Amino acid sequence: MSWAGRTALVTGSASGIGRALAAAIIERGGRVWLCDRDALRVREAAAALGPSAVARVLDVTNADAFSSVVDELFHLEGKLDAIFNNAGMGAAGEVRDVSVETWRRLFEVNVIGVVNGINAVYPRMIAQGFGAIVNTASGAGLAPRPGMAAYAASKHAIVGLSVSMRAEARAYGVDVSVVCPGYIKTEIMKSTEFAKLDVAGLERSIPIQPISAERCAQLVLRGVARKKAIIIVGKTVWLDWLMYRWSPALALAAAGIRARHFRKHRQS
Ligand SMILES: NC(=O)c1ccc[n+]([C@@H]2O[C@H](COP(=O)([O-])OP(=O)(O)OC[C@H]3O[C@@H](n4cnc5c(N)ncnc54)[C@H](O)[C@@H]3O)[C@@H](O)[C@H]2O)c1
16 A cells, blocks of 8 residues: 555554554555654654654643644644554563552553544544554453453543444444554553562563564554554464454463463462
8 A cells, every 4th residue: 555645644653553553654655643752752863754744842741732633634634544553561570569659640641542532533543534543452452461450441432432443443444453463672661550560570481482563553554545443463363363262261261371370470
């Protein structure tokens, strides 16, 4: 799919998957508004991408700020072809160890941040009669994730929101997709809130190799071009998801192994 003449807004684009998405869209001829709460890094990222990149400092949890950026975008660009609600943070730990403050922060960024993005652009996309809304969930939004239940809950919310909204939005010419990546090599561990876990030990014991953010971005853009409802990135996510759909009992047994693994790395 060529992005020539198209404009996208990508949240969380100072780093990782968002930054790679912005780069891939610009490489394909598009313009990108990079939005992130990290002022320094979002400006650096946009500067490195050249004149087709615009940087805006935006905390996605601030609905008014999100609307202002979108107002400005429509004023300057005249239209918006796609929004990638990608900004997010991680949380890990057994449910008994995760504080309600962590739950609140997580849902504020991973869920309300996406809702703010949708609210800011959807009426305008309906008015223009086209557009794509691409929300980043996770493989953790498709199957059980013991040791990461809070994160999984926030990402299941995004899958539920996206597949439900997709059916509503079609009538208005708006495509909704949800991205479910597996393990991607980014800086997400830095923003992840770990509760009572031996982080180094846990990281060392991850049995799979991460996919690069660049490859992830490629697969996401391919999925968006194909107007996919659910864009899965990574074989392990496919396997997990198919197993959960075909045999929930088997998937829950596998989840038991994962739970034991997290318990091994729990710090009392
Ligand atoms: N890396 C993975 O393995 C993985 C797997 C599945 C899903 N994801 C999801 O992919 C998305 C991108 O994560 P990543 O791995 O690239 O992480 P990352 O930490 O490299 O990048 C996340 C970016 O989001 C920004 N951000 C965080 N909170 C924000 C806020 N309130 N407002 C604006 N910007 C904010 C950060 O400043 C950062 O630049 C997240 O939603 C994450 O949950 C990541």
